[in-house]
Amino acid sequence: MADSKDAGEEALRRLIATFQPSFLAPNPALSETSRAASRHLFSALRPFCPKSPLDQLLIDGFDAEQIWQQIDLQSQPLLSSLRRQVKHFAKNPEEISKLKVVPLGKKVEKEQREDWVEESDGFDEELEDDEEGEGKGGEEGMDIEDEDEEQGRESDNEEESEGEDEEEKGEDGEAGDGGIEDKFLKIDELAKYLEKEEENFEKAEEDTRGKKGADDEENTEDDDDDDEEEEEEEEESDEVSVLLGMLSLDLAAKMQQGTWKMQGMDLFYGVFLTLEHCGWDEQFILLLRYEDFFGDKGKYSKKMKAQLHQESEGSDEEDDDMKFKKQNKGTASTHQKQLEKIHSKIEEMEKANLEPKTWTMQGEVTAAKRPKNSALEVDLDFEHNVRPAPVITEEVTASIEDMIKKRITEGNFNDVQKAPKLPSKVPREVKELDDNKSKKGLAEIYEQEYVEKEDPTSAPLSFRDEQKQQASVLFKKLGLKLDALAHFSFAPKPVIEDMSVQINVPALAMEEIAPVAVSDAAMLAPEEVFEGKGDIKEETELTKEERKRRRANKKRRFKAAAVKRMGKKVQEGALPNQMNG
Amino acid sequence: MLRRNIRMRREYLYRKSLEGKERLLYEKKRKIREALQEGKPIPTELRNEEAALRREIDLEDENTAVPRTHIDDEYAHTAEKDPKILLTTSRDPSAPLQQFVKELSYVFPNAQRMNRGGQVISEIIESCRAHDYTDVVLVHEHRGVPDGLIVCHLPYGPTAYFGLLNVVTRHEIKDKKAIGTMPEAYPHLIFDNFSTKLGERTANILKYLFPVPKPDTKRIVTFSNQSDYVSFRHHIYEKHGGPKSIELKEIGPRFELRLYQIKLGTVDQAEAQIEWVIRPYMNTSKKRKFLGD
Numbered sequence: 001m002a003d004s005k006d007a008g009e010e011a012l013r014r015l016i017a018t019f020q021p022s023f024l025a026p027n028p029a030l031s032e033t034s035r036a037a038s039r040h041l042f043s044a045l046r047p048f049c050p051k052s053p054l055d056q057l058l059i060d061g062f063d064a065e066q067i068w069q070q071i072d073l074q075s076q077p078l079l080s081s082l083r084r085q086v087k088h089f090a091k092n093p094e095e096i097s098k099l100k101v102v103p104l105g106k107k108v109e110k111e112q113r114e115d116w117v118e119e120s121d122g123f124d125e126e127l128e129d130d131e132e133g134e135g136k137g138g139e140e141g142m143d144i145e146d147e148d149e150e151q152g153r154e155s156d157n158e159e160e161s162e163g164e165d166e167e168e169k170g171e172d173g174e175a176g177d178g179g180i181e182d183k184f185l186k187i188d189e190l191a192k193y194l195e196k197e198e199e200n201f202e203k204a205e206e207d208t209r210g211k212k213g214a215d216d217e218e219n220t221e222d223d224d225d226d227d228e229e230e231e232e233e234e235e236e237s238d239e240v241s242v243l244l245g246m247l248s249l250d251l252a253a254k255m256q257q258g259t260w261k262m263q264g265m266d267l268f269y270g271v272f273l274t275l276e277h278c279g280w281d282e283q284f285i286l287l288l289r290y291e292d293f294f295g296d297k298g299k300y301s302k303k304m305k306a307q308l309h310q311e312s313e314g315s316d317e318e319d320d321d322m323k324f325k326k327q328n329k330g331t332a333s334t335h336q337k338q339l340e341k342i343h344s345k346i347e348e349m350e351k352a353n354l355e356p357k358t359w360t361m362q363g364e365v366t367a368a369k370r371p372k373n374s375a376l377e378v379d380l381d382f383e384h385n386v387r388p389a390p391v392i393t394e395e396v397t398a399s400i401e402d403m404i405k406k407r408i409t410e411g412n413f414n415d416v417q418k419a420p421k422l423p424s425k426v427p428r429e430v431k432e433l434d435d436n437k438s439k440k441g442l443a444e445i446y447e448q449e450y451v452e453k454e455d456p457t458s459a460p461l462s463f464r465d466e467q468k469q470q471a472s473v474l475f476k477k478l479g480l481k482l483d484a485l486a487h488f489s490f491a492p493k494p495v496i497e498d499m500s501v502q503i504n505v506p507a508l509a510m511e512e513i514a515p516v517a518v519s520d521a522a523m524l525a526p527e528e529v530f531e532g533k534g535d536i537k538e539e540t541e542l543t544k545e546e547r548k549r550r551r552a553n554k555k556r557r558f559k560a561a562a563v564k565r566m567g568k569k570v571q572e573g574a575l576p577n578q579m580n581g
Numbered sequence: 582m583l584r585r586n587i588r589m590r591r592e593y594l595y596r597k598s599l600e601g602k603e604r605l606l607y608e609k610k611r612k613i614r615e616a617l618q619e620g621k622p623i624p625t626e627l628r629n630e631e632a633a634l635r636r637e638i639d640l641e642d643e644n645t646a647v648p649r650t651h652i653d654d655e656y657a658h659t660a661e662k663d664p665k666i667l668l669t670t671s672r673d674p675s676a677p678l679q680q681f682v683k684e685l686s687y688v689f690p691n692a693q694r695m696n697r698g699g700q701v702i703s704e705i706i707e708s709c710r711a712h713d714y715t716d717v718v719l720v721h722e723h724r725g726v727p728d729g730l731i732v733c734h735l736p737y738g739p740t741a742y743f744g745l746l747n748v749v750t751r752h753e754i755k756d757k758k759a760i761g762t763m764p765e766a767y768p769h770l771i772f773d774n775f776s777t778k779l780g781e782r783t784a785n786i787l788k789y790l791f792p793v794p795k796p797d798t799k800r801i802v803t804f805s806n807q808s809d810y811v812s813f814r815h816h817i818y819e820k821h822g823g824p825k826s827i828e829l830k831e832i833g834p835r836f837e838l839r840l841y842q843i844k845l846g847t848v849d850q851a852e853a854q855i856e857w858v859i860r861p862y863m864n865t866s867k868k869r870k871f872l873g874d
Contacts, residue, residue, distance in 0.1 A: 386861045389746045389837065390810050400805050400814060403773055405827045408801065408818055413769040414784070416793050419660030 008040020035059040038067065042074065049078050091332070097191060504529060586710070590737050597651040597845075607648045610638050651845075652782070655738045656789055663792040664715040666692040669705065670722070673697075677725040680752045684834050685720065687763045688802070688815060689790055692718075703849040710735055716790055717848065730838065732786060733848045739856065741786045742842040746810070750834045763832060764817065767794035774806040776873035779857055783811075783840055783872060801829075804838075806872045811838040840872065 011033045018030065042057035052074045059067060089096055359370040360378055367375075390396065407413065438445075483490070504524040542550070609627055613634055616623045623631050666689050670682055674697065686694040709717055714735055721729030730743040754760050770791055775784040787804055803814040815833030820826065846853025860866055 385864060385866050387808055387810075387867060389839075390807060390812075392747055392812075392835075392837075396807075396812075400803065400812060401816075401829050403805065404771060404801060404803055404814070404816060404829060405818075407771050407773075408827055409825060414772040414788060415770050416659065416788055416791060418793050 005040065005044075008036060008043075011036035011040060035067070038071070042071065045074065045078070049074050051077050096194070502528070582711070593651065593654060593737055596654060600648070600650055603648040606634075610634055610641075614638055652739075652785070655734060655736075656785065659715075659789045660793075662715070663691055664790055665713065666716045666718060666790060667705075667709050667714050668692050668694045668718045668720070669697050670720050671697065671729075672699070675722060675725045677750070677752070678720065678722040678727055681727045681748070681750050681834065682720050684751050684763075685718070687765070688833055689718075690765065690767050690792055706733070706735070706847050706849045718790075719848065727836070731848060732790065734786065734789070735847065737847060737850075739782075739786060740844045740846065740848050740853075741783065741840060742844075743811075744839040744841055746837040746839060748834065748836040751832070760832060764800050766798045766800050767792050768800035768802045768815075769794055769798055771801060771803040771805070773803070774873045775804075777871065779843075779871050780806065780873035782843065782856075786843075809839065809870055809872050811840070811872070812836075813838060 014033050015030075015037050023030065036059075039057040039059055043055075046052060046055065054070055054073060057067065057070055062070075359365050359374065362369070440448075502524050537546070539547075609630065612624055613627060613631060615621075617635075627634070668682055668686050668689070670678055674682070682694055686692045706717065716735060716738075717733045719729075719731040719733070720727055721731070727745050727748050730745055731740060732743070733740040751760060751763075768791065770788060772784045772788065775781060784804070791802070799817050799819065801816045801818060803812070803816070805812045805814070813834075813836050814831065815835070816829045816831050819828045819830070821828060841859040843856040843858075844850075844853045845856050857871075859871075
């Protein structure tokens with residue numbers, strides 16, 4: 001057991017001794033060493049975990065993930081129990097003094113250890129994200145962190161300093177199975193220190209009432225559970241991590257003083273390196289105490305506070321909270337604690353509301369208004385309401401072609417159809433022969449035909465079909481309207497030449513009352529009766545010359561006629577010419 | 582000519598406005614017809630007009646029984662006349678677009694390609710109407726890739742706006758021997774999955790770009806709708822072994838059409854009534870299918 005322990009410690013020591021950057025490259029030997037170291041720490045912590053299913057960290061053939069998970073298995077219940085313990089101590093600070101009184105109680109020791117372990121846990125969680133989380137599976141990184149951290153804290157829990165980083169993710173090796181007290185840790189000293197710290201704190205409170213309070217809580221050792229807790233409550237639910245955060249800030253401040261511009265983890269690392277550089281032995285480094293770094297507690301706390309002032313943001317609430325907590329240190333009920341939590345959250349949110357929002361919350365943001373390449377980090381997800389264009393794959397083409405083939409075999413096309421032609425000829429009307437006796441007499445029939453001939457429009461409707469009759473009525477109405485369109489100026493009726501005999505009957509005869517078979521229309525017109533030529537004048541209208549001319553014409557005609565008579569007489573025989581003379 | 586056109590356009594709009602009344606009348610006649618057929622009493626609201634309507638019903642034949650809509654008016658003469666198409670592009674076309682338009686002019690029978698030059702759209706439409714064209718097709722592009730197709734039916738007919746996607750032209754197939762020449766017979770048409778009213782309307786707009794084919798042609802033009810994206814394919818088929826063995830050979834360009842607007846007027850009428858327009862920003866537009874099924 002001791003052998004393996006030694007091996008484990010040896011492994012740890014070797015880890016610490018390695019040059020930091022060599023962790024960045026995968027190195028099987030280093031990995032082996034770190035595995036051994038973690039196993040050692042795991043088994044060291046095993047006695048404190050009642051419910052742990054694993055007796056030993058299994059490292060052969062397991063990869064980093066699995067080892068971490070095993071560590072987790074052990075550390076989670078451990079963490080909760082530690083927290084409970086710390087809370088308990090927060091409530092009943094007098095028990096801490098009781099702790100001091102009882103020497104060498106393994107339990108006490110464990111409790112104390114567990115406190116620190118818890119703290120370191122928180123610290124680990126906090127810092128993990130910042131630095132060497134990446135690179136080779138955090139194991140080695142974690143180791144280094146814890147190392148540095150330890151120095152930073154100078155905890156007197158280094159009874160076996162040498163790489164006993166009790167703070168390794170909670171599975172830290174409780175190398176200390178010796179008494180709680182050793183050359184470093186003395187319970188009395190612890191108690192005195194605590195009291196001193198409290199006084200300092202109160203002084204500091206008064207000093208910095210005006211300013212935003214820093215917490216010299218940060219300066220205090222982790223021994224001061226209460227304060228730690230208070231701080232923790234301010235920041236996160238994980239009480240311990242807060243303290244460690246503060247501590248790192250502490251160191252940051254200090255380093256900044258000395259123009260070390262690093263923060264957090266880097267500082268510890270830096271400290272470690274420099275010290276090593278200056279020739280300090282590893283063990284020595286690890287034996288450094290808090291007080292060596294932060295010399296005079298009393299003076300320092302104020303300075304630290306002032307510095308932290310400048311750095312810390314929002315230490316307002318912290319201050320208030322601190323005061324509040326201080327006041328209700330004894331009577332902090334659950335309800336009040338909840339209230340405090342809510343208050344702190346409220347203040348956080350109010351602060352966030354006052355500041356300008358992040359660019360992702362700012363509506364329309366152009367590239368100029370947001371940091372460079374920041375759109376790459378945000379997970380942009382848009383809901384597209386449009387179905388994307390179909391990708392034409394082989395299957396799609398094949399399905400279309402199948403459909404086409406099917407249609408072809410069926411002959412089912414969506415072509416344009418030709419319109420059905422209107423009938424070009426009117427359908428012939430089939431006349432039915434009606435063999436009933438005609439109701440009209442013959443005379444009536446002739447009359448009708450005559451009237452039709454004379455005046456077609458006045459013919460009575462003699463249609464056999466009712467529908468035709470209705471259609472013709474409609475057409476007449478339509479015809480009337482169309483005529484109205486043409487202003488009733490029809491084309492003249494065509495003349496039909498007709499030959500008939502005209503009788504020259506004297507007009508007087510026509511005026512007889514007796515019925516005649518001849519109508520006026522059949523008479524000759526006067527110009528047809530007239531014989532003569534030229535202009536006709538009466539005797540009274542004649543001039544003298546015209547009278548003479550007429551007489552002359554008459555005489556001539558008479559003479560011509562007389563001669564013709566004479567000729568005839570001579571021809572006829574002897575005429576009794578003796579009579580005359 | 583101008584006045585005639587204006588008068589005809591007004592007639593068209595007037596008849597479109599009468600459609601509502603005509604549909605009402607049609608509905609009433611239909612109800613009476615049904616009532617008479619089934620032997621049921623005539624619905625009470627129609628009692629006054631029943632006699633007049635019944636006479637009209639008797640006088641109707643199959644042409645007049647169904648009320649004609651403006652859609653029928655737009656495509657009234659299609660069955661009698663063959664379509665005459667003018668193909669042109671947007672201004673300053675690139676070489677790939679010109680090639681694509683050339684291919685399209687072979688796809689549509691009786692299509693004429695024209696260089697766009699600097700003509701204004703209204704000029705083009707006027708001259709087409711004067712020369713008795715039935716359709717004008719405009720093709721637009723984006724950096725050589727054809728991306729828009731506008732089909733405008735001419736005597737004040739509807740205009741359909743499509744977006745083109747996944748265009749593969751014949752010119753991209755380098756092997757000229759493999760693809761051969763394009764046949765110019767009038768093709769058979771296949772419209773698949775245009776089941777809604779809007780789908781029918783779109784199918785009609787595309788259908789009347791083609792003339793009446795002979796029943797035995799081997800050329801097939803397919804418009805297949807799949808979730809509002811219409812695939813255009815152009816094949817020649819051969820029947821080798823007799824029954825059920827059909828071999829399809831794809832010729833001609835292939836592209837996807839996406840309808841985004843139908844307007845009840847020609848392209849140059851910017852203020853025409855919009856029959857349908859796509860609304861992609863609505864939350865439910867992903868679930869809805871407009872062209873069919």
